Amino acid sequence: MRRTGIVAGIGSAVPARTVTNHQLAERMDTSDQWIRSRTGIAERRVIEPGTSTSDLAVEAGLRALRSAGTDRVDAVVLATATPDHQVPATAPAVAARLDLPGVPAYDVSAVCTGFLYGLSSGLGLIAQEAADTVLVIGADAFTTIIDPTDRNTAPIFGDGAGAVVLRAGAPDEPGAVAAMELGSDGRLAELIIVPAGGSRQRSSGVPAAPGDHFMLMQGREVFKHAVVRMTDSARSVLARAGWPLDSVDLLVGHQANARILHSVAEQLGLPPERAFLNLDRYGNTAAGSIPLALHEAAATGVLKPGDRVLTAAFGAGTTWGAACLTWPDVSAG
Numbered sequence: 001m002r003r004t005g006i007v008a009g010i011g012s013a014v015p016a017r018t019v020t021n022h023q024l025a026e027r028m029d030t031s032d033q034w035i036r037s038r039t040g041i042a043e044r045r046v047i048e049p050g051t052s053t054s055d056l057a058v059e060a061g062l063r064a065l066r067s068a069g070t071d072r073v074d075a076v077v078l079a080t081a082t083p084d085h086q087v088p089a090t091a092p093a094v095a096a097r098l099d100l101p102g103v104p105a106y107d108v109s110a111v112c113t114g115f116l117y118g119l120s121s122g123l124g125l126i127a128q129e130a131a132d133t134v135l136v137i138g139a140d141a142f143t144t145i146i147d148p149t150d151r152n153t154a155p156i157f158g159d160g161a162g163a164v165v166l167r168a169g170a171p172d173e174p175g176a177v178a179a180m181e182l183g184s185d186g187r188l189a190e191l192i193i194v195p196a197g198g199s200r201q202r203s204s205g206v207p208a209a210p211g212d213h214f215m216l217m218q219g220r221e222v223f224k225h226a227v228v229r230m231t232d233s234a235r236s237v238l239a240r241a242g243w244p245l246d247s248v249d250l251l252v253g254h255q256a257n258a259r260i261l262h263s264v265a266e267q268l269g270l271p272p273e274r275a276f277l278n279l280d281r282y283g284n285t286a287a288g289s290i291p292l293a294l295h296e297a298a299a300t301g302v303l304k305p306g307d308r309v310l311t312a313a314f315g316a317g318t319t320w321g322a323a324c325l326t327w328p329d330v331s332a333g
């Protein structure tokens with residue numbers, strides 16, 4: 001039988017500091033009512049000065065390892081668009097802090113679809129027999145690349161991380177990914193972009209303008225593409241897995257906007273209550289979003305062993321993807 005990766009543990013981590021919509025409204029022209037009604041977000045978590053993505057990644061990783069009942073894995077994949085440094089990648093530092101020096105460790109950059117790309121990479125390592133166990137972490141500190149006074153972006157993003165441990169197993173075991181799809185369209189790169197800091201701007205000889213290190217987003221366009229791509233990918237993985245729509249117990253989509261997730265559920269024909277939401281408390285945590293939501297759904301009993309879970313994401317790039325799996329009997333703390 002084909003060898004694949006099975007979800008064997010899950011964990012997450014968020015910073016302690018909370019910033020409410022009311023606090024944001026003190027520094028920009030917005031309101032709690034506007035943010036809640038347009039996004040579903042009430043508050044988000046923000047890292048403390050001097051801390052970074054790797055701190056969240058290590059904490060989420062440790063919890064996932066504990067959940068899997070192990071302290072060893074053969075590889076670490078870190079999905080992030082907010083690495084600690086441009087060079088080197090953040091994953092080796094995370095692996096070292098998890099007392100895993102020597103294992104292959106690398107970053108995957110697909111922004112809000114990052115966790116699904118990282119998961120796919122981890123599954124590939126197992127399928128190729130390059131690893132028997134892989135820690136896949138999604139972690140981002142988007143508040144470090146957001147203008148704290150920009151009402152287009154600051155209300156939406158927060159910091160957070162989640163992680164899963166994959167172990168080698170068989171495709172018919174609970175926890176095996178039944179189907180996965182990934183996609184990208186770089187023609188839409190300008191929809192969400194940090195203009196400065198990369199080789200394009202650095203080689204131009206033109207110093208970055210103030211604010212160019214912050215993220216720009218065309219929110220309305222992103223919204224439209226997100227609904228279409230997440231819905232199409234979700235349909236496609238269900239078809240490939242041979243799962244009828246009404247067999248899906250929970251949609252754990254990328255937590256970008258409650259209206260996006262409800263639109264995806266509606267387009268698919270799923271009742272809105274099957275779309276899991278925790279963005280009210282965390283906002284959009286980018287690569288952290290899906291594993292953070294899966295962990296919370298499992299820890300609170302909303303997602304139970306044996307449930308069929310569908311996940312889908314859309315992000316800068318643009319990138320998108322979906323995956324479906326039967327939830328395994330793992331300890332979610």
Ligand code: COA
Nearest residue numbers: 029030031034038039112151219220222223256257314315
């Ligand atoms: N507070 C108050 N008013 C705001 C506001 C804010 N934070 N942001 C925008 N507005 C105003 C706009 O200026 C506009 O005013 P106008 O009608 O007078 O011109 C009005 O609200 C509507 O703006 P619009 O941009 O059309 O709002 P929207 O309903 O599309 O919501 C987003 C904006 C950003 C919440 C929404 O487009 C979105 O969530 N997009 C997807 C973002 C996303 O998911 N990004 C990550 C992808 S991984």
